[in-house]
Amino acid sequence: MRLFSNWRTTAVAALAAAATFSAIPAGVAAAATxxxxxxxxxxxxxxxxxxxAVVFKEMVEDRTGGEVKVQILGANAAGGEREQLQKAQTGINQMTINSEILMPSFFKPAQILGIPYLFRSDAVAWQVLDGDFGKEFNDAWRQATGLRILGVMNAGFRSFFNGSKQVQVPGDLKGLKIRTGENQAHIAMVRALGGNPVPIAWSELYTSLQQGVVDGMENPPGLAFAMKLHEHQKHLTLDRHLFSIHAAMINERTFQSLTPEQQAIVYEAAQTATTAARATVLLSERQALKDLEKAGLEIYAPTAEQYEEFRSLGRPPVEEMVRKDVGDEWVDKLLQGIDAAEASVGKP
Incomplete structure (x- = not known):
């Protein structure tokens, strides 16, 4: 068996290889998919x-005996984030992994995921997103978009970078042009904190930082380091305002075209891939902080009082905007899920 043979020695491989695979035989397909x-x-x-994507590919191809093959198009090879979602919807590409930033453009209630300072820890976030709220949201997303969410991972907590000055409190953002994604909740948050939000497509961000179109950005440290976005930044403030969600999805028509046995394999592979991806982010975020510091960035962690100042200024106006746009029901369900999760796992 070649599964994971090329990266058995990594920590993530150990997690994936340790997962228990049920022995579901692959169905007989007329031709490879x-x-x-x-x-x-x-x-x-x-x-x-x-x-x-890698774990999913190797498991699916191995378990189906090659009846289902997976081709990975990473690093925006299939176009920008919006284009990738559209291609998955139409079936030009059958699957995509996308962040929460553009999801409201396809399903308005997804704005709730952009309310800042919701999740205080990974444990709380996963309990909410894997629980009743997450299942209901995923089902509503599928009905609205034709895309079935197979797994939800994250890219870390989003925090503020800039190339001008150390930001310790919201007032320090005044006058700074901060890149956001094309998400009204993210834009409203930066504005509420005193910054000047500038929505720019992900694929254009590096050039925008390089050319000084914006002074800074809000991104998870690990993702920023991997994409070399830190090269034109000097400061990082770990206010952890948004839990950056990435969802792996498959076109529903494509999923229904698979045999029941293949569907079961896809689901199982997705679960193992999600475990591996979450572990990867947990480790890489911590390493990224060391790497960013070595690269010369000044990293500041707000005090508890300063965090509450960010939270008290940044969250209420965005929550009010989202309630006005999508109604109270989705917001209340999310907040109730968070309260229950915090009661279960505790606050950090």
């Missing part, structure tokens, strides 16, 4: 999205 899966991050085994 190819699933093209796109993502936006570097094709690196330090990136959760790419780890997800």
């Amino acid at each position: 190819t699933l093209r899966i796109s993502h936006t991050t570097a094709e690196s085994m330090q990136q959760g999205s790419h780890v997800w």
